[in-house]
Amino acid sequence: xxxxxxxxxxACTLIAVAVTVCCTLILGIVREQMHSDAAEKAEEAFIxxxxxxxxxxxxxxxxxxxxxxxxxxxxxxxxFTLSRDGNYLINNVGFSPDxxxxxxxxxxxxxxxxxxxxxxxxxxxxxxxxxxxxxxRLTMVTDLSGIDRDMRALAWKCAGVxxxxxxxxxxxxYFLLSxxxxxxxxxxxxxxxxxxxDYHARIAVKNRDEIGLLAEDFNTMADAVEQSIAELKExxxxxxxxxxxxxxxxxxxxxxxxxxxxxLTTRTVSDExxxxxxxxxxxxxxxxxxxxxxxxxxxxxxxxxELVSSPVRPxxxxxxxxxxxSLARAQISLIVSCEDRSxxxxxxxxxxxxxxxxxxxxxxxDPQSTIELIGADNQIIVCDHGRGIxxxxxxxxxxxxxxxxxxxxxxxxGSGLGLALVKQIVDAHHAELRIESEVGVGTSIFIRFSxxxx
Amino acid sequence: xxxxxxxxxxxxxxxxAIGLNLMLSDYDYKIIDDGAExxxxxxxxxxxxxxxxxxxLPNLDGFSLMEHMERYNIPVLYLTAKSDLSSRIKGxxxxxxxxxxxxxEMLELLVRIEKILARTGKLNxxxxxxxxxxxxxKRRVQQGDNVVLLQPLEFDLLAMLLKFKNCTLSRDxxxxxxxxxxxxxxxxxVDIHVAHLRKKLGSELNIVSVTKLGYRLED
Numbered sequence: 001x002x003x004x005x006x007x008x009x010x011a012c013t014l015i016a017v018a019v020t021v022c023c024t025l026i027l028g029i030v031r032e033q034m035h036s037d038a039a040e041k042a043e044e045a046f047i048x049x050x051x052x053x054x055x056x057x058x059x060x061x062x063x064x065x066x067x068x069x070x071x072x073x074x075x076x077x078x079x080f081t082l083s084r085d086g087n088y089l090i091n092n093v094g095f096s097p098d099x100x101x102x103x104x105x106x107x108x109x110x111x112x113x114x115x116x117x118x119x120x121x122x123x124x125x126x127x128x129x130x131x132x133x134x135x136x137r138l139t140m141v142t143d144l145s146g147i148d149r150d151m152r153a154l155a156w157k158c159a160g161v162x163x164x165x166x167x168x169x170x171x172x173x174y175f176l177l178s179x180x181x182x183x184x185x186x187x188x189x190x191x192x193x194x195x196x197x198d199y200h201a202r203i204a205v206k207n208r209d210e211i212g213l214l215a216e217d218f219n220t221m222a223d224a225v226e227q228s229i230a231e232l233k234e235x236x237x238x239x240x241x242x243x244x245x246x247x248x249x250x251x252x253x254x255x256x257x258x259x260x261x262x263x264l265t266t267r268t269v270s271d272e273x274x275x276x277x278x279x280x281x282x283x284x285x286x287x288x289x290x291x292x293x294x295x296x297x298x299x300x301x302x303x304x305x306e307l308v309s310s311p312v313r314p315x316x317x318x319x320x321x322x323x324x325x326s327l328a329r330a331q332i333s334l335i336v337s338c339e340d341r342s343x344x345x346x347x348x349x350x351x352x353x354x355x356x357x358x359x360x361x362x363x364x365x366d367p368q369s370t371i372e373l374i375g376a377d378n379q380i381i382v383c384d385h386g387r388g389i390x391x392x393x394x395x396x397x398x399x400x401x402x403x404x405x406x407x408x409x410x411x412x413x414g415s416g417l418g419l420a421l422v423k424q425i426v427d428a429h430h431a432e433l434r435i436e437s438e439v440g441v442g443t444s445i446f447i448r449f450s451x452x453x454x
Numbered sequence: 455x456x457x458x459x460x461x462x463x464x465x466x467x468x469x470x471a472i473g474l475n476l477m478l479s480d481y482d483y484k485i486i487d488d489g490a491e492x493x494x495x496x497x498x499x500x501x502x503x504x505x506x507x508x509x510x511l512p513n514l515d516g517f518s519l520m521e522h523m524e525r526y527n528i529p530v531l532y533l534t535a536k537s538d539l540s541s542r543i544k545g546x547x548x549x550x551x552x553x554x555x556x557x558x559e560m561l562e563l564l565v566r567i568e569k570i571l572a573r574t575g576k577l578n579x580x581x582x583x584x585x586x587x588x589x590x591x592k593r594r595v596q597q598g599d600n601v602v603l604l605q606p607l608e609f610d611l612l613a614m615l616l617k618f619k620n621c622t623l624s625r626d627x628x629x630x631x632x633x634x635x636x637x638x639x640x641x642x643x644v645d646i647h648v649a650h651l652r653k654k655l656g657s658e659l660n661i662v663s664v665t666k667l668g669y670r671l672e673d
Contacts, residue, residue: 267478276470283467
């Protein structure tokens with residue numbers, strides 16, 4: 001059952017019970033009052049009646065007749081009964097009132113009793129009357145059905161008023177409850193919207209009661225949920241972008257492999273053409289191999305790495321040695337200058353990053369030019385005097401598969417992952433990668449470490 | 455006269471493989487690896503029956519090249535790694551005849567090329583092979599001076615083998631292209647029709663059975 005219905009039912013039951021109890025009590029009091037009024041009146045009438053029956057001395061054989069005569073003389077004599085020794089001399093009330101009451105003779109006041117006879121409430125007022133040594137019993141029967149009728153009418157009125165009050169109370173409670181539960185309803189609908197994926201939904205908090213505070217907390221929770229959802233989404237989008245880029249990147253070499261191998265299997269070609277097709281297949285396979293190697297490195301880097309404090313000079317020398325062949329082929333000299341200091345590093349990864357940077361520098365440089373590899377302060381700098389990078393491209397070149405000049409890069413065997421890999425390695429070292437470049441002048445790439453030690 | 459096809463593709467390995475196949479299928483071709491270069495080349499020489507355009511090209515992309523192709527009335531077939539619906543729709547809206555997504559099979563490209571040439575009326579309707587002449591429009595086959603009578607399906611099979619001369623065609627491929635996708639019969643049907651062709655045209659028709667692959671008509 002809903003909270004509103006429950007509260008409404010409880011409150012209304014309570015008020016109905018209260019109204020009923022009140023009405024019953026009041027009716028009881030009123031009835032009591034009316035009865036005592038009736039008794040007083042009856043007593044007065046009875047005393048009046050007694051007075052008319054004056055005491056006389058008469059013979060026993062006429063005393064009965066005398067009494068009957070006297071009682072008949074009383075006002076509304078029909079209400080009186082007269083009996084002697086259990087025999088009624090007068091009885092017009094249709095029942096035997098003496099059997100309903102005992103008369104206490106010691107009592108000075110008249111005896112009164114309320115009884116119910118044949119479904120009617122009646123008041124009996126009775127007393128012994130002595131006359132000529134004879135004991136008569138005089139009883140007045142007062143019909144109370146008028147009072148009962150009045151009471152019944154009053155009870156109906158009370159019930160009507162009670163019902164009206166209850167109904168009014170019901171309506172009032174209903175509106176009050178609706179008003180105070182409206183924020184709860186709002187809360188519910190907003191919670192549903194959030195559950196349905198609308199993470200922007202918030203509740204406008206107005207009142208400062210418990211529900212208002214709950215709404216405020218709810219909004220705070222929704223903020224947190226929205227933020228983490230947005231983060232997840234962005235992360236997911238980045239991954240999706242990477243996968244899209246990768247599958248796009250794979251399509252060209254795969255197409256080439258397919259076309260060339262298909263040609264060799266389905267067509268008759270000259271030896272020269274066959275040789276060329278095989279060469280193309282070989283080249284593409286090598287390129288895929290390079291790409292997958294870089295990919296593997298990128299994937300491996302997702303885990304955490306262990307940093308060890310090592311001197312910088314051996315690192316730079318090792319990097320130079322790795323690229324020695326490429327340098328010789330391109331007829332470019334690499335100048336290493338370095339201070340004696342140590343930094344926190346993973347030697348192999350950092351060497352791999354430097355090799356990537358130097359190879360990029362070689363690709364950008366003309367023959368006979370020089371590349372500088374500098375270790376100074378808390379930085380390692382790779383500096384070339386090659387073609388440079390256009391300003392608007394600098395921000396994007398660390399994105400996976402981003403290439404400034406796609407076809408030129410492809411010809412030089414670039415995978416588009418080199419700088420992305422460097423960025424990852426630098427990030428894993430809690431270092432900062434900064435690129436300065438000017439088209440036609442050259443490029444300097446700075447890796448700045450935060451905790452360099454002398 | 456041979457149909458001449460322009461290939462604009464920046465990946466040399468793909469362009470050369472396509473070129474080799476086109477040459478083997480009796481087409482002339484020209485390879486250009488740069489969008490802007492292709493546009494300026496067209497100004498001097500635009501005698502092409504079809505252009506195969508990559509979408510991602512240096513300097514000028516394939517979609518932008520479309521207007522140059524339209525100016526010289528050259529039908530366009532896009533070859534691209536972009537498989538998303540919006541680029542495909544864009545390519546076709548611009549007026550491309552067809553769109554093929556990398557990676558694709560050479561044979562599929564050749565079939566599409568032939569369909570486009572047939573649609574634009576630039577396909578040679580008379581195929582020649584040694585002394586055999588096949589007129590695709592009149593559906594007539596002549597060997598020397600003699601007219602050879604072929605069943606309709608035999609004719610289609612011969613035409614298919616001739617169009618893809620020097621190219622191995624699988625039984626499934628032949629069934630699809632000649633009998634149609636909904637043909638319920640098995641690949642044995644192809645073997646029977648090839649046997650009929652060999653019988654009717656004699657040893658001049660050099661149809662080679664390639665183990666596990668299918669058939670190839672060799673020069």
